[in-house]
Amino acid sequence: MNMQRRSFLTYLGVSWAASCFPLVLSACDTGAKKNDAEPKVAASSPADKKPADPASFTVVGTVADLDKTGSVGNKQVLVVRDPANKSKVVAVNPTCTHKGCAVQWKATENHFECPCHDSDFAPDGKVLKSPATKPLATYTAKIEGDKVMVKLA
Numbered sequence: 001m002n003m004q005r006r007s008f009l010t011y012l013g014v015s016w017a018a019s020c021f022p023l024v025l026s027a028c029d030t031g032a033k034k035n036d037a038e039p040k041v042a043a044s045s046p047a048d049k050k051p052a053d054p055a056s057f058t059v060v061g062t063v064a065d066l067d068k069t070g071s072v073g074n075k076q077v078l079v080v081r082d083p084a085n086k087s088k089v090v091a092v093n094p095t096c097t098h099k100g101c102a103v104q105w106k107a108t109e110n111h112f113e114c115p116c117h118d119s120d121f122a123p124d125g126k127v128l129k130s131p132a133t134k135p136l137a138t139y140t141a142k143i144e145g146d147k148v149m150v151k152l153a
């Protein structure tokens with residue numbers, strides 16, 4: 001009987017201690033957050049947090065080069081003056097849609113011409129002469145100051 005009483009009191013004591021443990025822990029909490037002790041990083045401006053605009057314009061050449069050679073660009077884009085409005089520019093993907101040769105701008109004829117099988121394309125990329133049947137891909141392009149810029153997205 002005495003042993004049962006001792007076991008009961010031991011059980012009661014352990015249970016009480018276990019139930020008080022969370023209270024003890026919360027009492028020890030200083031209220032400080034974990035990150036309070038870490039060094040702060042200077043806040044950046046909202047513009048710094050903006051992700052890069054995938055649809056932004058890329059400089060592909062200068063107006064001086066465009067007027068000197070008739071076109072500027074690279075393997076991905078070919079920019080020429082718009083024959084319908086010389087103050088504007090048009091941009092196409094110069095990869096011929098027939099078999100993939102690089103088209104060239106023929107300023108005297110106002111069209112792009114493929115040297116491989118002689119397809120012709122209008123400044124807006126439309127097929128003027130086969131064997132190509134699909135138009136050249138086009139891009140939005142503009143002149144800003146002395147730069148020729150293309151939106152490649």
Ligand code: FES
Pocket residue numbers: 096097098099100101114115116117118119130131132
């Ligand atoms: S690759 Fe251009 S016409 Fe054939």
